[in-house]
Amino acid sequence: MSPLRSSAPWDVRRLPRAEGKNFLVTGGNAGIGYFVAEQLAGTGATVVIASRAPAKAEAAQVSIRTRVPGAHVRHIRLDLADLPSLKASADALGLERLDAVVCNAGVLLDQPPRRETRDGNELMFATNHLGHFALISWLAPLLTATPASRVVTTGSFTAKSESLDLDDLQSTRDYRPKRTYARSKLAQMLFGFELDRRLRAAGSATLSVVTHPGGALDSLTPPRPPVHIRTGGERLRGLPAGLLLQSKEAAAWPAVRAVLDPSVRGGQLWGPRVFGIRGLPVLEPVQGHLADTVLAAHLWAATAGLTGLDPSSNLRS
Numbered sequence: 001m002s003p004l005r006s007s008a009p010w011d012v013r014r015l016p017r018a019e020g021k022n023f024l025v026t027g028g029n030a031g032i033g034y035f036v037a038e039q040l041a042g043t044g045a046t047v048v049i050a051s052r053a054p055a056k057a058e059a060a061q062v063s064i065r066t067r068v069p070g071a072h073v074r075h076i077r078l079d080l081a082d083l084p085s086l087k088a089s090a091d092a093l094g095l096e097r098l099d100a101v102v103c104n105a106g107v108l109l110d111q112p113p114r115r116e117t118r119d120g121n122e123l124m125f126a127t128n129h130l131g132h133f134a135l136i137s138w139l140a141p142l143l144t145a146t147p148a149s150r151v152v153t154t155g156s157f158t159a160k161s162e163s164l165d166l167d168d169l170q171s172t173r174d175y176r177p178k179r180t181y182a183r184s185k186l187a188q189m190l191f192g193f194e195l196d197r198r199l200r201a202a203g204s205a206t207l208s209v210v211t212h213p214g215g216a217l218d219s220l221t222p223p224r225p226p227v228h229i230r231t232g233g234e235r236l237r238g239l240p241a242g243l244l245l246q247s248k249e250a251a252a253w254p255a256v257r258a259v260l261d262p263s264v265r266g267g268q269l270w271g272p273r274v275f276g277i278r279g280l281p282v283l284e285p286v287q288g289h290l291a292d293t294v295l296a297a298h299l300w301a302a303t304a305g306l307t308g309l310d311p312s313s314n315l316r317s
């Protein structure tokens with residue numbers, strides 16, 4: 001890896017160095033988040049994996065250290081579905097600066113029944129949207145005190161064709177798992193764009209960037225034992241899907257670029273180049289309901305009501 005001039009094309013395999021910086025990756029123990037953590041660790045930065053099970057986080061750290069000798073990587077406990085626990089997770093960071101948070105962790109249920117967290121919130125909306133909103137609220141003072149820090153929110157291409165029902169954010173009236181998932185990702189993306197507007201209004205130098213990973217399958221993903229093991233049979237069965245979709249290693253590229261590329265600006269959307277499904281990370285237009293500022297403001301107010309928190313109160317450095 002070598003320092004990158006801002007005029008050079010982005011090379012996902014030659015990332016700029018980032019020694020001295022601290023990056024937090026939610027769900028960095030598995031899937032796309034693991035590869036975000038691995039790629040960021042390769043820059044010399046300290047990477048904090050925020051995840052639920054300590055054993056899985058330990059496995060991820062071992063794998064990263066095997067591939068990135070001398071990697072600075074550690075773990076904090078984080079359960080996004082447990083709102084009252086998130087302040088303790090933020091406090092456990094114990095860092096003097098936080099250069100980026102990658103809000104990657106997520107849950108997708110593809111079967112009924114509708115499930116709720118202990119707080120009584122629908123599980124996908126709570127984990128993907130409410131949990132990250134609350135986490136960023138607690139981290140906002142540290143983020144805004146760190147020059148040019150970034151919040152990177154992971155959306156989904158499924159959110160682009162979905163609409164939000166502000167009167168039924170928790171899918172209590174009509175629960176359809178895939179739609180509820182897509183709506184939770186749309187809520188996250190609206191949050192990411194609204195957060196950037198509020199950061200700009202507050203005169204903050206922190207950026208909020210939205211990314212999406214395209215479509216990624218474990219069967220297309222290179223092994224990282226013991227985090228991810230892929231049999232020869234799984235690899236072969238995955239080959240046809242490889243024509244359309246991609247590996248979780250490649251799916252990490254938009255978020256990694258959003259963290260590191262000096263040319264990235266707040267309020268942008270980054271995703272894979274080929275039909276927004278696979279390929280190198282490119283800038284995408286923010287349009288349709290993703291650009292609906294009234295909807296985003298209503299969602300923000302509703303989310304603040306549900307979490308009892310509001311990142312806006314802490315946006316000025």
Ligand SMILES: NC(=O)c1ccc[n+]([C@@H]2O[C@H](COP(=O)([O-])OP(=O)(O)OC[C@H]3O[C@@H](n4cnc5c(N)ncnc54)[C@H](OP(=O)(O)O)[C@@H]3O)[C@@H](O)[C@H]2O)c1
Pocket residue numbers: 026027028029030031032033050051052053056078079080081082103104105106107108127154155156157158185212213214215216217248
């Ligand atoms: N894969 C795709 O094609 C695709 C497409 C669009 C968007 N996305 C988004 O990309 C992100 C990563 O997806 P993926 O495919 O890598 O999923 P994955 O392999 O299922 O990994 C999900 C990660 O989220 C963590 N997580 C789940 N619930 C959590 C909670 N309550 N608290 C903390 N962490 C929690 C998981 O931790 P545990 O190991 O503890 O369960 C795991 O680390 C998600 O936000 C997803 O919505 C993925």
